[in-house]
Amino acid sequence: MAQLTHLDDAGNARMVDVGDKAVTTRTATAQALVRMTPATARAILAGDAPKGDVLGTARIAGIQAAKRTSDLIPLCHPLALEKVSVDCEVDAEAGLVRIVATARVTAKTGVEMEALTAASVAALTVYDMVKGIERGVEIAEVALLEKSGGRADWRRPPR
Numbered sequence: 001m002a003q004l005t006h007l008d009d010a011g012n013a014r015m016v017d018v019g020d021k022a023v024t025t026r027t028a029t030a031q032a033l034v035r036m037t038p039a040t041a042r043a044i045l046a047g048d049a050p051k052g053d054v055l056g057t058a059r060i061a062g063i064q065a066a067k068r069t070s071d072l073i074p075l076c077h078p079l080a081l082e083k084v085s086v087d088c089e090v091d092a093e094a095g096l097v098r099i100v101a102t103a104r105v106t107a108k109t110g111v112e113m114e115a116l117t118a119a120s121v122a123a124l125t126v127y128d129m130v131k132g133i134e135r136g137v138e139i140a141e142v143a144l145l146e147k148s149g150g151r152a153d154w155r156r157p158p159r
Contacts, residue, residue, distance in 0.1 A: 018077065021108040026149030030115035032123035033141040034097040040134045041092040044126075054129040055088045058099065062086035062122030066103050066114040076113050079105045084114065086122050097126055100145070110150050116142060 044054045051057075063084045070078040083104040090097050101118035103111040123139045130137060146155040 018108040021150075023106060023108055024149045025104065025106045026110045026147070027102065027104045028110060028112040028115040028147040029100060029102045029145045030112070030119040031101070031141070031143055031145055032099045032119040032139060034099065034123050034126045034137060035140045036095045036097070036130065036134055036137045038092055038095045040130050040137065041090050041095045041097065043133055044097065044130065045090050045092055049130050050132040051129045054126055055090070055097075057129055058088060058122040058125040059086045061125040062099065062101050062118035065121035066101065066118035069114045069117045072117060073113055077107075077109050079107055079109070079111065079114065081105050081111070081114060084118055086118055088122070088126075097123075099123055099126070110147055112144055112147050116144060 043049050047053065063086055065072070066084040067081060070076040081103055084101070086099060086101045088097055088099050099119050099122045101115045101122065103114040103118065105111050105114075120139075120142050123142065127137045127139065143156065144154075147153065
């Protein structure tokens with residue numbers, strides 16, 4: 001079983017020492033799924049949400065959140081991100097917004113938390129933007145899809 005890297009020998013939380021790690025280009029992609037009624041999804045597509053441009057606002061919120069990850073997650077290293085993208089696609093008939101966030105950095109530590117934070121905050125923003133239409137919106141899944149760089153690349157197996 002892998003050792004938890006954020007715990008010291010006494011079991012106390014600590015920031016991981018990345019001083020001896022190699023600087024490499026690291027990329028991570030995460031997604032969030034937001035479920036709602038088809039009517040709410042159609043309102044998003046039509047631009048008819050009471051608070052305005054749902055997807056544009058979610059995109060900006062996700063990018064901003066990625067840049068603030070180390071302020072939100074206590075043991076994350078602050079990173080000078082080189083790229084953050086947040087893409088949203090709406091399947092109106094399924095009542096689904098799929099948010100995909102990608103973060104990239106050249107550093108000694110990965111950007112998984114930045115990608116996950118971007119996707120999560122973008123999903124929360126979608127909820128906030130449409131709660132006047134529907135309170136039952138659900139953030140159904142937040143998951144890392146893939147990461148590259150560092151010790152090993154990883155990709156979520158297909159379901």
